[in-house]
Amino acid sequence: MSRRWWAALTAGLAAALLLHGAALAAAAAAASQTSAASEDELRLRAKQEKFQTAAERLYDSVMAADRNGIFYTLRDAGAAAGDKTLRQSGGELGWIAVDEALLEAEAAASRRSEADRLLAAASKLRLAADSLTGGDDALWLQYRPVLKEDARQLVIAWTTSGASGTGTAEARMKTLQQHWELVEPSALLMRDKALTEAMRDSIAYSSRLLTSHDGTRTGWAVQSFESLSAAADRLFLASGGEGGYLAADALPHPLPPHSGGGWLIYTIVPLICALLTYVGWSNYRQGQHGVIVLPARPERPSRNGVVRK
Numbered sequence: 001m002s003r004r005w006w007a008a009l010t011a012g013l014a015a016a017l018l019l020h021g022a023a024l025a026a027a028a029a030a031a032s033q034t035s036a037a038s039e040d041e042l043r044l045r046a047k048q049e050k051f052q053t054a055a056e057r058l059y060d061s062v063m064a065a066d067r068n069g070i071f072y073t074l075r076d077a078g079a080a081a082g083d084k085t086l087r088q089s090g091g092e093l094g095w096i097a098v099d100e101a102l103l104e105a106e107a108a109a110s111r112r113s114e115a116d117r118l119l120a121a122a123s124k125l126r127l128a129a130d131s132l133t134g135g136d137d138a139l140w141l142q143y144r145p146v147l148k149e150d151a152r153q154l155v156i157a158w159t160t161s162g163a164s165g166t167g168t169a170e171a172r173m174k175t176l177q178q179h180w181e182l183v184e185p186s187a188l189l190m191r192d193k194a195l196t197e198a199m200r201d202s203i204a205y206s207s208r209l210l211t212s213h214d215g216t217r218t219g220w221a222v223q224s225f226e227s228l229s230a231a232a233d234r235l236f237l238a239s240g241g242e243g244g245y246l247a248a249d250a251l252p253h254p255l256p257p258h259s260g261g262g263w264l265i266y267t268i269v270p271l272i273c274a275l276l277t278y279v280g281w282s283n284y285r286q287g288q289h290g291v292i293v294l295p296a297r298p299e300r301p302s303r304n305g306v307v308r309k
Contacts, residue, residue: 044085048132051080055122055129058105062115062122070109070118077125078102089132093196094189101125101185120178124185131186140186143179144236150176151228158210158221173210176228177203187235195235202231 054077061069080086081102087095101124108118127140134141154176157169180203187196206224 044089045133047080047083047086048089048129051077051083051086052129052133054080055125059122059126062119065115067109074102074105074109077129078106081125081129086132090189091191091193093193094128094185094187097185097188098125098128101128120182123182127183128185128189131190138186138190140183140190141236143183144232146179147176147232148229150179151225151232154206154228155222155225158225169210173207177207191235191238195238199228199231199235202228 054073058070058073058077061073081095081098101121105118105121105125108114108121127138131138131140150172154169154172157172161168180199184196184200187199202224206221206228209221209224
């Protein structure tokens with residue numbers, strides 16, 4: 001086996017080793033990015049669970065009328081909700097609604113006569129915190145059939161009493177509004193803002209028609225009440241949108257090997273391998289019989305018409 005053949009073989013092996021090393025380096029970089037992302041997800045998950053635990057304890061303290069417990073658990077819930085990492089998950093408007101619920105709870109807790117308001121605020125916080133960790137089993141999603149039933153009862157109350165006697169329908173509307181207010185922070189956290197605003201606007205429009213006491217708008221009112229049920233379906237059955245938002249969706253994910261700079265490695269390395277292999281093979285082909293053909297030496301320039309050898 002000639003020296004040229006060995007040179008070609010060595011070049012090919014070197015190219016293969018280079019490709020293998022580049023693949024290992026890319027795999028190590030991807031593994032490092034995956035590990036960092038996993039740590040971020042675990043850290044966020046821990047903060048979500050901490051907020052959920054604090055909100056659950058606040059709700060339990062309110063239900064037990066434990067004033068000391070309310071004070072401490074409300075403080076813990078506020079501290080947990082203020083974490084910057086936690087607020088990476090969920091929509092911005094949802095966190096604004098959470099802050100408002102905390103303020104409502106603080107104001108109601110300072111007055112013994114506002115137990116209902118305190119319970120409502122604690123319920124909002126509990127549902128909002130659970131929405132971050134509950135996924136498809138989150139508590140706030142259970143309000144879809146509740147709101148749809150409220151809308152159905154509203155239609156029945158309106159059609160049976162008519163525009164002349166709207167007391168029953170107004171009571172039904174108030175119940176629907178209360179149920180919606182409980183889940184609105186959760187909806188703002190976990191659903192697209194447009195869907196949440198559409199539900200809110202539908203309730204507001206129906207309420208205005210109901211309180212107008214205008215008999216000519218009876219058909220409009222029934223249609224608007226029925227549209228509440230459809231709006232609830234669109235909101236509750238939608239997947240996370242602008243605010244996203246399964247827990248880990250707010251975090252950056254590692255780039256796959258073919259994205260970012262990874263494609264450069266997998267493009268250049270094969271080219272280098274091909275080039276080295278071609279050079280080695282060319283040298284082997286030229287010298288495989290032990291003879292290397294060199295180009296002819298150029299003739300030296302002549303002087304006075306005589307060619308010099």
